[in-house]
Amino acid sequence: MSLTIKTLGRGRRVAAGSLIAVTALTLSACQNGTDSASSQSSSAAAPATSSASRAQGAPSTGGSPQSAGNAARPSSVAKPSAGTSGVPSASQANPSAMTASDRCTAENMSLRLGRTDVGAGNIRVPLVFTNKGKKACSLRGYPGVSLIQRDGSAVGTPASREGGAGGSVRLQPGQSAHAVLHTVNDGVSDIPCWKDSQIVFVYPPGSKESMTTNSGGLRVCGGTFTVTAMEAGVPS
Structure with missing residues (x-):
């Protein structure tokens, strides 16, 4: 009788030990399963979080929400350099002295004939331009000159160019420059003189x-009618 009791007691101890072992394995498996799922979930979520951070302008290495917000502010965006689309270059934001905007125009000048110089069969008349504007401007090269009558009809042909092109003449407000009209006296050549003119068209x-001024009855003879390039000042 006592033997049976001992055997049963041992069997209960074995069964109890087996139950403890099974329970431990089950708990271990559950714990391992949870850890594995958590690890997989974390690794799967990491790329999405990184992509979202990059899309928002945050550093790919992560950081606090405050740092991500700072990275996405407009002030962190690099400004376009000069010369790119929509940004002017240094040469476009600052024109040179020879550009059209700096050139003396008919609107900001007055025009007149200077004192006639007669000698050795030649007639030379200064064509004087004066800067009447409020800022400096430049003249360079030859003016275009024709003689006309009061009704607008042309007298002869436009003046041809004489001499070199010269350099740029800078005129401050009130300053003058001139070109020289040249013809010859009547009788110097067998070529007949043109009709008298009343207006110089320039x-x-x-x-x-265009600009105009009174020609003072200037008459071209000998088929000679030329104009020089601009020079500074006015002949005395």
């Missing part, structure tokens, strides 16, 4: 706007 160098 295009300043580089301009498409």
Whole structure:
């Protein structure tokens, strides 16, 4: 009788030990399963978080929400350099002295004939341009010159160019420059003189706007009618 009791007691101890072992394995498996799922979930979520951070302008290495917000502010965006689309270059934001905007035009000048110089059969008359504007401007090259009558009809042909092109003449407000009209006296050549003119019709160098002044009865003879390039000042 006592033997049976001992056997049963041992069997209960074995069964109890087996139950403890099974329970431990089950708990271990559950714990391992949870850890594995958590690890897989974390690794799967990491790329999405990184992509979202990059899309928002945050550093790919992560960081606090405050640092991510700072990275996404407009002030962190690099400004376009000069010369790119929509940004002017240094040469576009600052024109040179020879640009059209700096050239003396008919609008900001006055025009007159200077004192006639007669000698050795030649007649030379200064064509004087004066800067009447409020800022400095430049003239360079030859003016276009024709003689006309009061009704607008042309007298002869436009003046041809004489001498070199010269350099740029800078005129401060009130300053003058001149070109010289040249013809010859009647009788110097067998070529007949043109009719008397009443008006000198002029295009300043580089301009498409005309100016006029009284010709003082200037008459071209000998088929000679020329104009020089601009020079500074006015002949005395």
